Amino acid sequence: MIARILLGSVASLAVLAPALADEVNVYSHRQPELVQPLFDAFTAETGIAVNVAFVDKGMVERLQAEGARSPADLVMTVDIARLAQVVDAGVTQAVASPVLEAAIPAEFRDPAGHWFGLTSRARIVYASKDRVAEGDVTSYEDLADPKWQGRICTRSFTSDYNVALTAAYLAHHGDAATRIWLEGLKANLAKKPDGNDRSQVKSIWAGECDISLGNTYYMGQMLADPEQKAWADSVRILFPVFEGDGTHLNISGVAMTAAAPNKDAALKLMEFLASDAAQAIYAETNNEFPIKPSVARSELVASWGEFSPDSLNLTEVAKLRPAALKLIEEVNFDG
Template identity: 70%
Template structure:
């Protein structure tokens, strides 16, 4: 019961009347992550799920389609992308007792425009041979000169990095965050480059000793025969902000402003936040479910536990522009 909509089919759907028992999704998340959920939802409700998988341009597409858009829901990762959709006016607020019960306040828009589904922690990958498990306890510590020439990371302008800098801004203010960025930059073993898995490969090859990355990449590397050795060369460490918890980001869902099948869309949003659906979704990409009573997959549990920073992610999204400006001011990637 899983249908990939091509652009042509989506165009046809614009002109077609909405069907009573269907719901249409635009998704940045990959087919293999959504298919178990869409199948389960259809089996439970009889509502057919149509999915258009997009690599980019979701907001632009929704703005171009306007009120004629066939999309009911959008799926994406990173609070910055969710906030972008809200700011563009392509979403609508949703108020549901089920959603409010299942999604902690830190993980949904205060105005109800988007709702988190799973989280991932921004952690430190550390060499098993060259770094003791208790050597990295805070994000602030990454600016300590003891790490000079030992840190690898992806670009400072990447959304994952900008989100972490935004959290640092929230907790410490502009001057301290600028000093922290300069300190981390001075500790880099090489110019920022590549994705999170490339940093772990660099640790494995001896280029650096620690790197920043998302937790789910450990699971992805372990299932890839070419990358298993990289994964086995590092420990997963959960640093915290001084006085707070570990930085997390989310995958989330929002209802579009047009939503031709609004009732079905709401049913799907509520279904996705149930503990059972949460655990299926989280397991598919080695993430953390957020519904009360839900548990991570056993492999994810094996990496250790942490207390998440409880700052509302929309607060951090509001600091993204200032965070990016600081990254550019210190020429982090230079």
């Protein structure tokens, strides 16, 4: 049975019901093309169909409105903040699985079992090959150095990825130091924050700035796009670290809903997504880092270089997100 993707507005989610015993219903923030190969492989192996509703906005509100009648078994999303939001809203349930606990490192899963990381991505620096040497950026702290004045581009700092980075900075350095860092970074901007991570690389290619923040997997996406390959070819990836620690990582992840009408089948899908086979598909298809340490990165991703991940547990990042967002707004970073 071929997995079916159901696209459209949040209202279309109702078509997932009623659920059948040999199905799993997924509400996904992830773009369909990024997850469909995984669901096809799962269906081929188990005979269990996967019905997917792509939900860009309003996932928590939808699950709360549906309550115990929700057809959704699993939610899949990106960023620790979004995972924390569904858990905090009370619309998930804890999962106890020796398979998941063995496959996924402790720092990439909820201690209470409400969410599990599936892939990771580093928040790195894209740097001009022509104007920035490889050793010019070694830490996130460096980004506030006046030597970068007028040379940095970034998307909005209220975006999930930058809020998570700021929360990690806050965990490492505290409130006062984080405020100073945000003010210094803002002073170094070449232009007002806008666009997405890839558009910042375009700005480097166009000579508007020299470095930008971005997620690693966007390099793979740009290289595969004929219109964007020139942007990607103009930059190199640098892996900054927090002083005394490593490079900031974020995750994509999965959680089981509180209603989960197909709980057993949903658990099978969760465990499959942490398997060697699924993790290899993630690595090759999405240009992300497998969450399972024993699974190799793709050849392309491995070519970007080695780095030491930050040791900070992502639950700490999620906890500090509101405080980080408050600091970003207080310094009027995007203003």
